[in-house]
Amino acid sequence: MKNRLKPCVAGVLAACALHASAQQAPAPQEKGPAAADAMLHALDVHYPTPYRAMDAVEVKAVLDRVFDYLDKVTPAEVIDQRTGAPITDLSTPNANAVLKPGDFRLTSYEWGVTYTGMLAAGAATGDRRYTNYALKRHELLSRLTKTYLPLVLADREHAAAPIKSFLNPHALDDAGALCQSFLKAKLEGSPVDYSQMIPICGDFVTKKEYRLKDGTLARGGPDGRGGVKMRPLPDTLWLDDMFMGVPTIAYLGKATGDARYYDDAARQVLQFSKRMFNKNLGIYMHGYVEGLRDHPEMHWARANGWAVMAMVEVLEVLPKTHKDYKAVLDQLRAHVKGLASYQTKDGFWHQLIDRNDTYQETSATAIYAYAIARAVNRGYVDAQAYGPMANLAWDAVASKVQPNGQIEGICVGTGMAFDPAFYAYRPTSVKAAHGYGPTLLAGAEIIAMNRKFRFGLNDSGLMYQGAQ
Numbered sequence: 001m002k003n004r005l006k007p008c009v010a011g012v013l014a015a016c017a018l019h020a021s022a023q024q025a026p027a028p029q030e031k032g033p034a035a036a037d038a039m040l041h042a043l044d045v046h047y048p049t050p051y052r053a054m055d056a057v058e059v060k061a062v063l064d065r066v067f068d069y070l071d072k073v074t075p076a077e078v079i080d081q082r083t084g085a086p087i088t089d090l091s092t093p094n095a096n097a098v099l100k101p102g103d104f105r106l107t108s109y110e111w112g113v114t115y116t117g118m119l120a121a122g123a124a125t126g127d128r129r130y131t132n133y134a135l136k137r138h139e140l141l142s143r144l145t146k147t148y149l150p151l152v153l154a155d156r157e158h159a160a161a162p163i164k165s166f167l168n169p170h171a172l173d174d175a176g177a178l179c180q181s182f183l184k185a186k187l188e189g190s191p192v193d194y195s196q197m198i199p200i201c202g203d204f205v206t207k208k209e210y211r212l213k214d215g216t217l218a219r220g221g222p223d224g225r226g227g228v229k230m231r232p233l234p235d236t237l238w239l240d241d242m243f244m245g246v247p248t249i250a251y252l253g254k255a256t257g258d259a260r261y262y263d264d265a266a267r268q269v270l271q272f273s274k275r276m277f278n279k280n281l282g283i284y285m286h287g288y289v290e291g292l293r294d295h296p297e298m299h300w301a302r303a304n305g306w307a308v309m310a311m312v313e314v315l316e317v318l319p320k321t322h323k324d325y326k327a328v329l330d331q332l333r334a335h336v337k338g339l340a341s342y343q344t345k346d347g348f349w350h351q352l353i354d355r356n357d358t359y360q361e362t363s364a365t366a367i368y369a370y371a372i373a374r375a376v377n378r379g380y381v382d383a384q385a386y387g388p389m390a391n392l393a394w395d396a397v398a399s400k401v402q403p404n405g406q407i408e409g410i411c412v413g414t415g416m417a418f419d420p421a422f423y424a425y426r427p428t429s430v431k432a433a434h435g436y437g438p439t440l441l442a443g444a445e446i447i448a449m450n451r452k453f454r455f456g457l458n459d460s461g462l463m464y465q466g467a468q
Contacts, residue, residue, distance in 0.1 A: 041460065049347045049399055051462060053391045053455040056447045060125050062398045063443045067121070069405025070114070070436060071133060073103035076140045078162055090143045093151055095160045103431060106137055107166045109244060110433035112177025116184055117440025123188075124444035138185060138192045141166070145196045167200065172209055172217065172244035175201035180313070183251035202252050205245045206264070212237075212290055215264070216271040217245045235290035238416055242272050243306035247313035254317040265314050266324035272307070273331050282338015283353050286423075287416035296418040299353045302411060302434065305367030308335050309438075312374045329380060336372055336381050340389055343368075347396030351411060351423055358424045362400045362409035363435035369393035369442035373449045383453050384464040391455055391462065394446045397439055402430075410435035 028038060045051070054062075077100040078087045087097050099106055104114075115134040122131030141163060148161035156168050169175040179201035182194045210221030212235060219231035219238055228234045246268045253261030276284045278297060284307050285297040311332040318325055342353045348360035349368060373390040375381045400408045410432035417423065454465040 045460070049392065050395045051392070052395070052457075053450050053462065054394065054398070054446065056125070056451065059394070059398075059443045059447050059450075060127070062401050063121050063125070063130075063440060065401055065403065065405040066407065066436060066439055067118075067130060067133070067405070070104070071129075074106060074111075074137075075100045075102050076106070076137050078140075078144070090140075090147055093147055093161075097160075097162045099162050104433045104436075107141065107163050107174075107178065108433060109173045109177040110437060111137075112179070112181045113437030114433070114440065115178075115181035115437075117437040117444070119181070119185060119188065120444035121440045124447040130440075134181065134185060135190055135192055138182065138190065138194075142193050142197060145200070146193075149196060149200070166197075169201065169204045169208075171219075172205060172241055175204040176241075176244040176248045179205060179248040180251055183248065183255050187251070187255060198255075202248065205248050206252065206261070209245060214271060215267065216275075217241050217268060218290070232416055233289050236416070237272065237275060237288040237290070239272065239276055239284050239286050239288075239300075239303040240306045242269065242310040243313075246272075246310045250314045250317050259322075262318055262322055263324075266318060266322060266328055269311060269314060269328050269331060270324065277331070277335070279334070281354060282334060282341065284335070287418065298418065298420065298423055299355075300414070300423055301349050301351055301353050301361050301364030302367070302414070304335075304339065304353060305364040305371070305438070308332065308339065308371040309367050311335065312371045312378075312380075315378070315380065332375065332380055336375055336386065339368055339372075340386065343389060343393065347392040351426070352420060355420060355424070358420075359428070360396075360409065361411050361428075362397060362407060363411060363432070363438055365393050366397045366435055366438035366442045369397055370438060370445045373442070373445040377445065377449050377452060383449075387449060387453055387455055387464050388462045390446065390449060394442055397442055401439065406430035407435045407439055 028034065078090060078097050079085060079100045080087055080094070080096045081098040082096050087094060104111060115137065118130045118134040122128060144163050145167065148163070149167055151159040152161055152164060152167040161167055165174050166178060179198060182198050185192065186194050210218050212218045216237065218235055220229050220234040220236040223229045246265050249261050249268065250265035253259065253265065275288050278285065281299070283299045284304050285295060286300040286303045287298065288295055311328060314328060315332065318328065339349070342349055344350065344360055346360065348365045350356060351358040351361045369390050372386050372393065376383045376387050376390060402408060408430055409428050410430070411426050411434070412429050412432045414423070414426050452468060454468050455462055456465050458465070
């Protein structure tokens with residue numbers, strides 16, 4: 001008995017109990033035949049979404065299917081658009097040069113998230129194919145930037161370039177997510193030359209994107225011709241932009257050591273939240289118009305995903321000594337707590353989070369799986385409370401990854417509206433790029449979480465069972 005209790009001397013007796021494998025209720029003490037209801041609690045249950053914590057091998061098998069598909073359908077090549085012939089000499093400008101078409105665009109904001117997801121998957125699995133996927137395409141973009149940036153700077157309106165939307169950005173979508181992937185790769189030791197690319201996208205996010213008077217990133221500013229852009233209304237905040245711009249600002253602080261970037265990033269989180277976070281519901285509205293008296297609140301799932309992901313990314317680099325660190329952390333905790341109350345029995349979240357008559361959406365569920373697992377891994381929230389939820393969310397996402405690596409149930413690109421029909425009837429498509437990067441991120445973070453903590457069945461419920 002003494003030997004069995006020794007491990008508890010350095011810890012707590014309760015902790016030892018948590019380390020036991022799948023525990024069940026105590027055996028009945030009464031003698032004689034058992035009552036008919038004695039073991040009903042142990043009946044097999046049919047869960048449409050697998051109800052367990054996947055191990056690293058299982059998660060990687062899902063990610064590998066996604067990788068194989070993306071590697072096949074996103075060629076990192078330049079061709080002549082007239083002939084289709086490959087262009088191998090990228091040092092000389094060619095007015096007919098274009099990126100070889102694939103299923104997805106290499107310079108979209110969705111692919112900025114995918115590059116970050118590939119880097120995360122490579123780090124979590126040790127499989128260099130993921131890392132090299134991102135770096136190979138970063139290298140291609142870097143070479144094209146060197147060749148075509150002078151032409152674009154000389155004639156922004158008429159110059160032809162295979163990546164002109166990046167070289168001449170007009171919106172956060174053109175710059176922010178890509179820039180974050182460049183900054184993360186650089187900080188992780190990538191050999192790619194980012195010396196031109198980071199200033200292009202970083203300067204746009206921090207200096208050129210329209211802002212409200214208090215500095216909050218916004219849409220619907222001056223159109224350059226004496227009018228106002230309708231995106232969709234003047235002085236509009238899109239919750240998406242918490243992610244499209246704010247993590248890049250924070251990572252610029254990490255890359256440069258300039259604390260003003262940290263100040264700006266934290267301020268953005270808090271100012272978006274002040275306007276758009278519903279404290280009673282624990283979730284954000286999608287769109288906000290400065291000066292509008294009443295805001296019909298549409299709680300779109302993916303926009304809430306961008307918000308929660310922005311906060312975990314900002315906290316990744318924001319110094320703990322920063323004056324706003326605790327405020328950002330508290331906001332993240334409030335959002336995670338709010339999201340927890342809306343997870344469906346199958347592990348997903350609805351397209352409009354608080355409207356059960358809208359479909360269960362995959363990309364938002366993947367983002368929540370990533371962000372909640374990251375929050376657990378960093379100690380922002382309790383593993384006991386939120387680890388099982390993150391595992392269930394991952395299991396839900398994994399169920400949507402088809403054998404060929406395509407992912408089902410992803411809402412297509414979505415603007416902003418003040419009515420439920422717009423969101424409820426948005427189509428889904430396996431070609432919607434928005435779900436692939438989040439799935440890679442989610443799988444990588446779930447691998448890390450389940451290596452760090454043990455989750456198993458206890459009285460048939462998936463529960464935290466201590467550190468690994």
